[in-house]
Amino acid sequence: MSAPATSDSVVEPVANNATPQSGAAPSTLTPDASRGQPTPSTAGAAQLTSQSLTKNTEDMEQMEQTKQLVINALQYHQDWPTPGINFIDILPIFRSPVLFASLLDVLLHQIEETFPSNKPEVIVGLEARGFLFGPTLALRLGVPFVPVRKSGKMPGTCFTEVYEKEYGKDEFQIQADSIQRGQKVLIVDDILATGKFQIAF
Numbered sequence: 001m002s003a004p005a006t007s008d009s010v011v012e013p014v015a016n017n018a019t020p021q022s023g024a025a026p027s028t029l030t031p032d033a034s035r036g037q038p039t040p041s042t043a044g045a046a047q048l049t050s051q052s053l054t055k056n057t058e059d060m061e062q063m064e065q066t067k068q069l070v071i072n073a074l075q076y077h078q079d080w081p082t083p084g085i086n087f088i089d090i091l092p093i094f095r096s097p098v099l100f101a102s103l104l105d106v107l108l109h110q111i112e113e114t115f116p117s118n119k120p121e122v123i124v125g126l127e128a129r130g131f132l133f134g135p136t137l138a139l140r141l142g143v144p145f146v147p148v149r150k151s152g153k154m155p156g157t158c159f160t161e162v163y164e165k166e167y168g169k170d171e172f173q174i175q176a177d178s179i180q181r182g183q184k185v186l187i188v189d190d191i192l193a194t195g196k197f198q199i200a201f
Contacts, residue, residue: 129190
């Protein structure tokens with residue numbers, strides 16, 4: 001299960017189409033003959049549009065800086081755990097509260113961009129590193145967190161699924177009453193290798 005993606009919505013400012021007075025030069029602002037000033041509605045719209053564009057630009061620049069801050073904190077290990085693997089270690093991020101908060105900001109931004117009108121209703125974290133991001137991300141979104149664990153680690157009635165790994169089979173479980181049919185679910189994990197774990201879920 002996963003939250004269905006929807007197309008991004010683009011909101012464009014609506015231009016004021018008021019016609020200039022006879023003999024007046026074309027302008028995006030209509031002069032007020034009595035005061036020689038733009039009409040309040042047009043001037044206000046122009047000001048709000050300018051502020052919106054400036055704010056959006058500043059927000060985008062700030063987010064790019066935040067992303068780079070997180071990327072710079074990653075550590076790379078060649079040939080680990082086996083030759084030919086370039087392992088990316090995310091754990092240094094958790095040594096700094098500032099970096100961890102920055103990572104959450106980036107993840108929230110990504111969720112809002114991917115699902116602008118379809119907010120996830122449940123965050124599911126896959127054992128074990130999905131537990132590093134999942135609970136805090138769910139808290140920031142104000143939605144429940146549900147863990148998925150290896151077989152035999154959770155009490156009560158559980159749904160069990162078998163999935164194929166490179167070296168054999170494994171099982172994972174989720175508590176039967178943790179998710180309701182029809183809820184929008186976002187799956188959180190630290191890495192996507194073959195994707196078989198995520199597909200099985």
